[in-house]
Amino acid sequence: MKLALPSSRRSGLALLAVLLFGGFGFVATRSGPLAPTRVTVINLTNVGNVTDGGASAIAIVPAMFGIGTVEARRAYQIGPTMPGRVLKVLVDVGDTVKAGQLLAEMDPVDLPARMAALDAAIMHASSGIVAAEAQQTDAQARHEVAALNAQRYDDLLERKFVSPSAAETKRQERVSTQAGLHAAQANRAGAQQEVGRLQAERTALLKQLDQVRLMAPADAIVTAREAEPGSALVSGQSVIRLMEPASLWLRVRVDQGRAGGLALGLPAAIVLRSHPAAPLRGKVVRLEPVSDSVTEERIAMIAFEQVPQGLSIGELAEVTLQPGNTAAGSNAVVLPNASIKRQADITGVWVSRNGELRFVPVRLGDASLAGMVQVLDGLQAGDQVIVHSEREIVSGSHLKIVESLAGSAT
Amino acid sequence: MSEYGIRIEGLRKRYGEGDTAVDALKDVNLTVAPGEVVGLVGPSGSGKSTLLKCLGAVIEPSAGRMTLGDEVIFDGAWKSRDLRALRRDRIGFVFQAPYLIPFLDVTDNVALLPMLAGQSNAAARQRAVELLAALDVGHRAKAQPAQLSGGEQQRVAIARALANQPPVILADEPTAPLDSERALAVMRILNDMAQQYRTAIIVVTHDEKILPTFKRIYHIRDGRTYEEAGEGRALA
């Protein structure tokens, strides 16, 4: 078609046509489902040494992470051993108490009266001892006299000055008074035992009176004041709760699936929720033998290197445990965990090997909290591992390799 | 070319039927020789336009006989099936106004008919350029119709009518909007073309300025034609 138009018009139209067709072509091939998928890759120059791609500088530091709650290792619940009513509470939450300090008192009710009654009974019994002693003295005197008389009459009998019956009678008197003396002695012993019994009862009552006085078993801080004067409590309910501030530690829960390296003595980095900017140090001092099967967590107790001021029970903290580096010279490839994909049962990575896109199963080693994973085998030198992609990758995807996809860290 | 350019015998055109029938043309006889330019004059309502339409194979006459060149095109009924091809190949039209196709340039306006007739674009354009040169508008060959003056447009229209080398050209008041100088120029061109290409030309007109240029004039009145000799004044 010969265009007999002035050239300015012709070039204007030509430009318009180029724009239209060019735009259309661009749109058709570059956007929508026909466009290639953009990906970022890591090139493995050699397998057998730690790879490049920025990963070689990072040795894998497998670490465990868990959330911990502050608890007191030594905490006490102070309360009565018998039902009763609270009489006095002498301390309040936050007070520091010394061992043996009186914290609260229960109402002794009838105990003092019973004590008075016992005291009176003891006095009464003491008087009984005096009486018994007097009786014993009396019986003793009689016996002595009777014994003398019996002896005298026995002598007289021998000289035939008295009748045998008289001597018999005096002998019988001696026996009688002896019996009487024994009886008086027994009485006296009994009166003393009575006093002893009453003393024992008194001791028992004293002990009971002691129970109504609630004392601090150790130097501690009061964490709760659970009953006020006048409240009626059963045995087992506490009036005051105490904790030893130096014994504060963390109960940390670690996912069972990642708790493989848990051991005593592991160093811990602790970040309290209330002070996220000031990390603390600690270490594992106890591993609970009973795990939580419902939440599937193992429980470890972490002690602070230095218990911080102002720590409260129930505070949350994030705890990172570091079992230690993997051997630095290990031969495994280290990849970012964004490249690890799971298809049904198989764990692997997408690689471009010899220009062909393949899903290669791999065996994984340790993983660090920073997102790097050891790959123990499955990869070859020269592989290009796909890390980030715009879309799900399937075999047959067209790929276009770029430096980074949108959304990288600022 | 045969002896007769155009030959019409006993042409009649009746509109309507029965009592209300009207004969626009009652008995028309005219001949035009190849190379001759003949005038057709008559008042309005005399049947001029009807005659032209019959000649142009646009309406069907009721009776009579029309011959173009050596081909009888109507003898009581159309002899040719394809009237469009007839008009395209055998009849050229020149109108009162140039009626050029505004979106084709001058050359293509003229080359259109030959292209429609099946010639190659190059050959058609070649012929167009020659015709335009002959008509003295060759320098405007690449222009758009809107850029031409009235006279130039009319000359392009004439070139278009000649493009397919038709044996007949029907011109309908071609000089009506022109002044005498221009009108005479158009008549001169028509005469030159007629002689050069041996075309029979009928010019329907009532422009008195050009009447003296005809050698023969047909008057038409009440549907009948009457021949008259004209002055045949030579054109400079």
Added chain:
Amino acid sequence: MISLAGRDILHSWGKFVLTGAGLGLLIGVTLTMAGVYRGMVDDAMVLLNNSGADLWVVQQDTLGPYAEPSSLHDDVYRDIRGMPGVASAANVTYLTMQVRQGNADVRVMVVGFEAGQPGEPGYLIAGRQITRSHYEAVADIKTGFTLGERIRIRRHDYTVVGITRRMVSSGGDPMVFIPLKDAQEAQFLKDNDAILNERARTAATPSLNRPGVPGLLEAVQRAQTANRYVNAVLVQVRADYSAAEVAATIRRWKHLQAYTREQMEEILVAKLIATSAKQIAMFLVILAVVSAAIVAFIIYTMTMGKIREIAVLKLIGTRNRTIAGMILQQALGLGLIGFMFGKIVATFWAPVFPKYVLLEPGDAVRGFVVVMLICTIASTLAIRAALRVDPATAIGG
């Protein structure tokens, strides 16, 4: 033979291009509407694909977890894992909520998943997967969050460690992935005021707050704040078993509902999207009719403007066929320009839409065919008018 239509277009190209542009906008809107529908279906498909699951196990008699709420105990997955044909089973939770970012809220779907199990984001465009068991998140790029940003979900702050793309709910809300336990707490643990209220009510209930049983009240209150529920269990089926078989077994023996991929597709597409699909279909029909009317009107007007030329052409011997062809070609040319313009415009404004607009090549081809058909039909009006023109009118009366 030259192309009369082409010459006419070139001669009044401004009018043509402008008209084509106007038509193009209309076509662009039509293509975009179709794209919105495709985008909705794609959202649903993407949601199902990204979960990586072959089966969805949900509460009995619900259409969950996307179409209806569903609640399961979180130890149900252990039973399922032991069933024949199950390769892996994992808990997931889904909760659509507002997440704070600075001063603004972003509407997201919070997904709770277990690392390494179905439900994990399948691919990232930046950053890494979650390594800690708490307080880390992977967010979709549509949320506007960046790597390293801290966002607040309910009571805790989470650090964004990875970014994904096209991870959206069926409603188009972008997803944020957090560890399952945190998600359970976010979904099932109420806010502080509610918890305090609950505690007070429990304390006021005499049967739960018995003075003679120390520790009972605390135990009951602890039980009330336990989060032992999830929304679904995602199951991957072993290669030698069919998903339908395993689903049937689960339904029968475990008093749970299990849906296969096809059933989930049907639920999402047929039920969730059905109303919108109908609306969009109606829009498309209306737009098609409007486009046809506009093209018909424009071509008719253009033709009417050329009536005299058409009469002259007919008179000097142009075939009807040629004239009709010219008009038809003009209509098709208009349609072509309009379509290309519309497709380009639609492609450029599609990303700006809040919902995902998916412009499929198949739709574009279909749209092109429809546009051409409409232009052809619309031109018949003008062609009829042109053919009726009497060539004799060129010869004055």
